Amino acid sequence: MKPYFRNFLFVFFAMLFVACEPDEQPKPPPAGDLESISYDPQPYTIEVPDNFPNLPFIEPGSMTVDGVELGRHLFYDPILSADFTQSCSSCHLPAGSFTDNLATSAGIDGVNGTRSSMSLLNIVYNDEALFWDGRAITLEEQALLPVEDPIELHNTWGEVVDRFKAHDTYPEMFRKAFGIKDSEEITKELAAKAIGQFEKTLVSSGQSKFDREKRGEYFFNDDELAGELMFNDQTDETIPEMECAHCHGGELFTTNEFFNNGLDAANSLDDFIDKGLGAVSNDPEDNGRFRAPTLRNIFFTAPYMHDGRFETLEEVIDHYATGGHVSPSIDGLMNDLRNQHNTKPVTEEQKQQLIAFLKTLNDVKFMENPAHQSPF
Numbered sequence: 001m002k003p004y005f006r007n008f009l010f011v012f013f014a015m016l017f018v019a020c021e022p023d024e025q026p027k028p029p030p031a032g033d034l035e036s037i038s039y040d041p042q043p044y045t046i047e048v049p050d051n052f053p054n055l056p057f058i059e060p061g062s063m064t065v066d067g068v069e070l071g072r073h074l075f076y077d078p079i080l081s082a083d084f085t086q087s088c089s090s091c092h093l094p095a096g097s098f099t100d101n102l103a104t105s106a107g108i109d110g111v112n113g114t115r116s117s118m119s120l121l122n123i124v125y126n127d128e129a130l131f132w133d134g135r136a137i138t139l140e141e142q143a144l145l146p147v148e149d150p151i152e153l154h155n156t157w158g159e160v161v162d163r164f165k166a167h168d169t170y171p172e173m174f175r176k177a178f179g180i181k182d183s184e185e186i187t188k189e190l191a192a193k194a195i196g197q198f199e200k201t202l203v204s205s206g207q208s209k210f211d212r213e214k215r216g217e218y219f220f221n222d223d224e225l226a227g228e229l230m231f232n233d234q235t236d237e238t239i240p241e242m243e244c245a246h247c248h249g250g251e252l253f254t255t256n257e258f259f260n261n262g263l264d265a266a267n268s269l270d271d272f273i274d275k276g277l278g279a280v281s282n283d284p285e286d287n288g289r290f291r292a293p294t295l296r297n298i299f300f301t302a303p304y305m306h307d308g309r310f311e312t313l314e315e316v317i318d319h320y321a322t323g324g325h326v327s328p329s330i331d332g333l334m335n336d337l338r339n340q341h342n343t344k345p346v347t348e349e350q351k352q353q354l355i356a357f358l359k360t361l362n363d364v365k366f367m368e369n370p371a372h373q374s375p376f
Contacts, residue, residue: 071196076376103307130142161191178194210360225357253361269328304316
């Protein structure tokens with residue numbers, strides 16, 4: 001065999017051997033790979049309308065410009081889902097005041113959940129608990145759950161964090177947001193903190209008719225004024241009270257508390273199909289209770305209730321006017337409504353007046369705020 005041919009065979013088999021070797025695992029980035037990137041955290045100040053209550057306590061230094069920006073990217077990025085098709089924003093869209101306008105939402109596998117997505121408007125003020133059933137206490141805790149929910153994003157946080165580490169821009173963004181020194185320090189907890197920072201910025205613009213009226217820049221017309229009086233139970237003897245402000249009072253138009261508003265009949269506390277807060281607290285007295293959502297931008301968040309059963313505000317008002325369905329844990333105000341409206345029913349004109357007032361809570365500027373939109 002000629003020498004040059006022997007050399008050729010040697011090279012050929014060497015290459016064949018290398019080709020048959022198993023793929024090498026990608027090496028993790030070196031320690032300190034992000035230290036060359038500047039870390040200069042600038043505090044982020046949440047702006048609230050003058051007529052709003054003071055913000056709840058926010059730990060100093062926990063809100064930064066870069067943290068909010070990272071959170072905005074993660075909120076809108078389908079990188080969180082197993083098949084790269086859905087994100088947080090899939091169920092919380094600006095055009096629906098951060099709902100998806102569906103009775104129940106389908107996850108990446110096409111399976112629908114049992115609850116309607118809640119608006120995130122003014123969520124920074126929630127000092128009770130999150131979700132319809134209160135199963136999360138903080139926004140950071142809430143942000144962790146959808147990723148691994150088999151009906152929602154159906155992924156694992158381990159997979160998502162690996163994607164962050166290998167991403168073209170996220171390691172740098174995590175560095176700027178949290179001061180980490182290398183990509184291996186990226187965690188699901190930091191991701192949840194960033195998403196929580198962004199969600200805390202979703203505060204009303206203060207440009208609704210209601211807010212402008214409080215500042216003397218707008219005056220309610222007759223229907224809006226009549227609706228406001230019914231909403232706040234400030235009517236005379238001839239006009240029915242609606243008891244709205246008890247659960248949806250104050251500038252936020254929610255107490256963030258949990259109520260049984262008579263959606264389902266039950267002979268006993270164990271008869272509720274969806275136990276709501278009771279399934280979380282394990283207290284039978286909480287069965288059938290759900291969190292009262294804000295009524296700000298309610299005109300844009302249909303359908304209504306925790307399961308989206310009502311498509312219109314007229315249906316919602318009709319439900320309250322009848323006092324709902326009887327059950328052991330029903331709120332006493334529903335019984336008051338039932339008794340009152342048996343003798344003093346709500347007229348069609350009064351329903352429309354109440355809706356006219358609710359429409360003064362429309363805040364289109366909030367939904368169109370560029371800072372709240374997708375960065376992609």
